Amino acid sequence: MRRRTRTLRTAAATALLALGVTVIGPVPHSAVAADPGDDYCQGQCDDILPPGENGNATLADILGNKLFGTHPAHTEDQLGTYGALPGGYGSLTDATLGDYYNSSSFGVPPDQIESVQHPRSDVTVTRDRSTGVPHIQGTTRSGTEFGAGYAAAEDRLWLMDLFRHVGRGELTSFAGGAAANQGLEQQFFSAAPYTEADLQAQVDRIASTNGARGQQALADAQSYVDGINAYIGQAKPGRYFPGEYDLTGHINAITNAGEIEPFKLTDLIALGAVVGALFGSGGGGQVQSALALQAAQNKYGVVKGTQVWEAFRERNDPEAVLTVHDGQTFPYADQPAHPRGEALPDPGSVVPEQLVYDRTGSAASSSRAPARTPLHVPAKLRPLQGIFDNGVLPGNLLSTPRKGMSNALLVSGKYTASGHPVAVFGPQTGYFAPQLLMREELRGPGISARGAAFAGLNMYVELGRGQDYAWSATSAGQDVTDTYAVELCDPSGKTPTIESDSYLWHGSCVPFEKIERTDSWSPTIADSTAAGSYRMQVYRTRYGLVTARATVGGKPVAYTSLRSSYQHEADSIIGFQMLNDPGFVHDARSFQQAVQHIDYTFNWFYADSQDIAYYNSGTNPVRAADVDPSLPVLAEQSYEWQGFNPADNTSADTPPSEHPQSIDQDYYVSWNNKQAKDYSSSGFGDGSVHRANLLDDRVKRLVKQGGVTRAALTQAMADAAVTDLRGEDVLPELLAVLRGKPITDPQLASAVAELANWSNDGAKRKENSPGSHTYADSDAIRIMDAWWPLLVKGEFEPGLGSDLYNALTANLGVDESPSAGHGPTGSHAGSSFQLGWWSYADKDLRAVLGRPVQGGLAEKYCGGGDLPACQSMLLTTLKQAVATPADQLYPGDGTGCAAGDQWCADSIVQRPLGGISDDRISWQNRPTYQQVVEFPSHR
CATH class of the missing domain: 1.10.439.10 (Penicillin Amidohydrolase, domain 1)
Structure with a gap:
């Protein structure tokens, strides 16, 4: 009952x-x-x-x-x-x-x-x-x-x-x-x-x-x-x-x-x-990456363009914060010296593969809100009508390039007050009612x-604790998904076209496998969407799922996505079984052996009374020599994964010893950042400024002081959770650039003073007092929210040109502020500042200021490298930002936020997955499920 x-x-x-x-x-x-x-x-x-x-x-x-x-x-x-x-x-x-x-x-x-x-x-x-x-x-x-x-x-x-x-x-x-x-x-x-x-x-x-x-x-x-x-x-x-x-x-x-x-x-x-x-997946996006490379080569020529693209790619940035920072190196998916097999599309030829066919009724509506038809609802139940009118579930769960958000902070017992390790960690799975x-x-x-x-x-418990140990995970997202250019063919021998539905497999012309699903619906009490239906269709090849079509060197191809964990969603059950087994996990080494059996791309963390530990899991395919995993590759046998068997989508995998791992490092932090030296990132954005810096800087200070407690480590996490990454790690350089420029406009002078005060206050997005629903330093926050996209565009687009700038922003969005629509639930998602152009701005501004930069951007962009011109651009965009009305910056939305309400725009909403709704809470950039643990004894 x-x-x-x-x-x-x-x-x-x-x-x-x-x-x-x-x-x-x-x-x-x-x-x-x-x-x-x-x-x-x-x-x-x-x-x-x-x-x-x-x-x-x-x-x-x-x-x-x-x-x-x-x-x-x-x-x-x-x-x-x-x-x-x-x-x-x-x-x-x-x-x-x-x-x-x-x-x-x-x-x-x-x-x-x-x-x-x-x-x-x-x-x-x-x-x-x-x-x-x-x-x-x-x-x-x-x-x-x-x-x-x-x-x-x-x-x-x-x-x-x-x-x-x-x-x-x-x-x-x-x-x-x-x-x-x-x-x-x-x-x-x-x-x-x-x-x-x-x-x-x-x-x-x-x-x-x-x-x-x-x-x-x-x-x-x-x-x-x-x-x-x-x-x-x-x-x-x-x-x-x-x-x-x-x-x-x-x-x-x-x-x-x-x-x-x-x-x-x-x-x-x-x-x-x-x-x-x-x-638990990572990689993909090679076609979009290739389009950015081509735009760079069109702008600068092949040699210089490739250098510029690599600089923005930041796949092995020397200034990136690392989870394993003890000097170990774990080479994987890096840039080959002499790449081969690249399958760059002919300019303008890429066409995304059609997914939906045969729309009828409300499915045929192009509006975001489908057309409605009247529905008879008993009068006493009419207050329920519309509960699900905007969907039981959000429609953008997969909208971000990487699905990370979780974080972890662990400190070795050598630096704690008790002599036992302390950990504060957990996954960020979005905010829902009920939770996932x-x-x-x-x-x-x-x-x-x-x-x-x-x-x-x-x-099995997937994240939690055993009798004398605890474990957690963050999304790793290393590259386990490759894009192949499958040459199209016609079984009858005719010249193939981009619409052909057969492809070459080891010299034979074979048909695509079609997977279809037809879905239809009728109005209900909870969802008054008019009746409708459509058919979804995906073509599957031995090189993965067809995602787009194009021509490469004039030949029609299908671009496919091949993920190593596809068809292996259940294999990870063994690793979770081991984590729950007190007879198997009894120390850091046995923990690492357990999570080696998990195929999903996760960073795993462990703490007991004696040690802390880390291991990066995932089925990392062994690629053919000199294949660049950041770009599409020709679907030929010589470029396949080693030992590739399409029948069950298996191949040779990198051995456990080649996965980033460590036991009893002084501390670990992870916030979906780069795992270790030479372990290349699967996408753009792992550079000198990453939100993991917010954790790393704080934990590093605690370790230096010693005597770390559970409360102190929790404070470090919580302080990072209400800090604006742009304000802490880029704003000081913006102010340094402006410092030598006399500002005669009183409005601009006031804005610069507001931003400087906010920086000195720690660049927090935090209520004046609990329940006030207004921020301290609210004007500075408003200015930064308006200024950031303007200054990035003003800093980079003139030098890069619109084509390259747009191609790069298609790979990495400019901003991810709390009020932006992003993350697993769109806006009001909590998780912020994972992906953005803060590292690019940081490196470029330091270069213009004449400060040291490792892994620079190949060119200076702000003001064309001229400091006075850079200052003028910043002031021009700042003036635009100051003039941006709050109700335009925070326009209000369907969750109940009024236009101009800054706190509400940032706030976290438990997105309903059913009929029960909950109150909103203040923004904080923190795991959804979180543990605070310190074991004083062991079996």
Whole structure:
């Protein structure tokens, strides 16, 4: 029976009863506590995951939320705690960490038990009173996994159902045809199109290629799915299933007719494909990179143009902040001395591959908001209409070149107050209601862990802690995706064209494999989008998925995307199984051995009472000699990955010893930055100024001082989380350039003074006082937000020329301020300053000032290298920025922000993935799920 204490107002219940909907109350349970036994953290492990653990809401709950603003228990009880840190970190101590984090100790004290369930005789699910987190204790391993599936469905069933349909390219038929839903399913289907046979093959491979561990993983997954389906079987007749099924027409709100489709193992693969595409892949983009190279060569000539392109590419910048900074080098994906096989497109010939065909009804609308048709809605339910009109899910989850956002700070015990390592780390998975992640504790034979995991994949804890160790990850994004130029052909022997649907494979003309999905939808109570349909089509080759067409040297080609983890979404299950196994992970070395089995591109971090450690995971293909991974390559056998087998998309991979790794370095920081020397970045932007500098500078100071505590390291993270990267690391140079220029315009002089004061104050984007909803130094922040894109354009476009400037900005956007529309949820996403032109501006301004620069830009751009001309340009663009009205800079939006409201424009919104909405919180640039840990003892 569904557990939960409700705060549903009587009027909401009455409204439902009037419609004939039965409201089921909670069933009492006996109370027993899980045994905390072997917890070596001794109360010094904490974590947080907003907005709350509970992600399921009945129709009654949703109606209460929409009519009266009520919330089911535990849906937002971590939001205020999380949101309060920017206002309170300045006085933080180890004793007050509990004001901003929850205990992640094992077990539940008897006086903190909220409920106890026995979904099967061999498992107990105990929920704590403070957060409602499920603590799952199994007497058998199967029972433990069954309980994990049951608890997952209890907390995230609708979310899991959404994402299994996203992974199959079937979202609109399931959740409605809103424009955002269309965009989301199209992006995922184009990145990871699978047939049911593909999904089943991945399931079969788990056991067939991983021995006893693979067989155990498959058994675990089946028990987990059985637990999900057990909950569905109970919730449906009991009417305590998520109300979104009523709102989208899957179940009749009056008669209870309809079904919730049971889960199966292939659904887990579809879910895994979504997570892998979002957070665990890297590379690609070689065609866009090639267009920038060609623009540079057109501007400067081949030799000089290539130098300029390489300077902006910054694939191995000597000034980049490094996670492994102890002098180790890990060569991978760097520029070859004599590249061969490059397949640069003929100018103007690139045409993106069409994905969507045969649009009808609302699918044929070119408007962002599809046309609506009237829908009969019972009067008492009309307040619900429009909940999902803009899409159950955002349509730009894959809109950024790299899907990083997480961060990590770890300090060796040599530099801490206790002599034991301290870590503050976690993933940034965006802000949703409910969250993509869920918290849990799993305890059973061979499993002992507590932490967080993606809902629907939480048969193991994916980020968290074991008995005497903790681990976390950040997105690495190293280049594991290559672009091949596949020569097109005609089986009949005719001259091929760019529209041909066959290609050359080792001398034979073979047809593309077509993968199709047809989706159609009708209006529902929750989504009034008019009926519509379309067909999605992706061509697959042995060199990957067709993404574009062009000519190369006059020959028609298809550009394909070949990702090493494609068709291998499930393989990483073995590594996660090991991380949860106290018999396998017992020190830093065994931790590194575990994460070597994870194919996704992640940076993994570890802490116990003795050591900290790091390892970069991912299936890094061994490329053919002298192939440049930053550019498209000819689809010929001599340029294939070594040992390439297209039948199962396998190849030779770089050995574990060649992946960046380290044990007990003085400290580690990671914020999706460059991993190590000579480990080339997969995209533009890893240069002298990166947001990881915000962490590195602070942690370096702490280590130098010594005596680091959990609170001190948390303060370093929190201070970086409210700092404007441009203001801290580029503004001082902008002011240095202007320092020698007399400013006679009073308005400009005042603006420069405002910016200087803000710089001296630490360049924070922080409220005057908690809850004030106004920033200190608000004028300076407004000026910087307006000035930055203007000054970058004024600094670089005159020298580069419009064609090259536009080609470069297509590879790396100019800015990523908090109010910009970017990240996994568009605007209001929290994560900021990952990708932008701050490094380019930093290097160029230092060069113009005559200061030392390593890895410079090959030319001086600001004012053509002339300091007075640079000063004049900065003042001209600054004057434009000062004159930019706040309501133009912060135009307001559909989330409720009024035009000109600076704080609101920056604020974080928990993007609804269902019927429950939560309050916004102040901006902070920080992981969504975060741990603060310090182990005083070890097994």
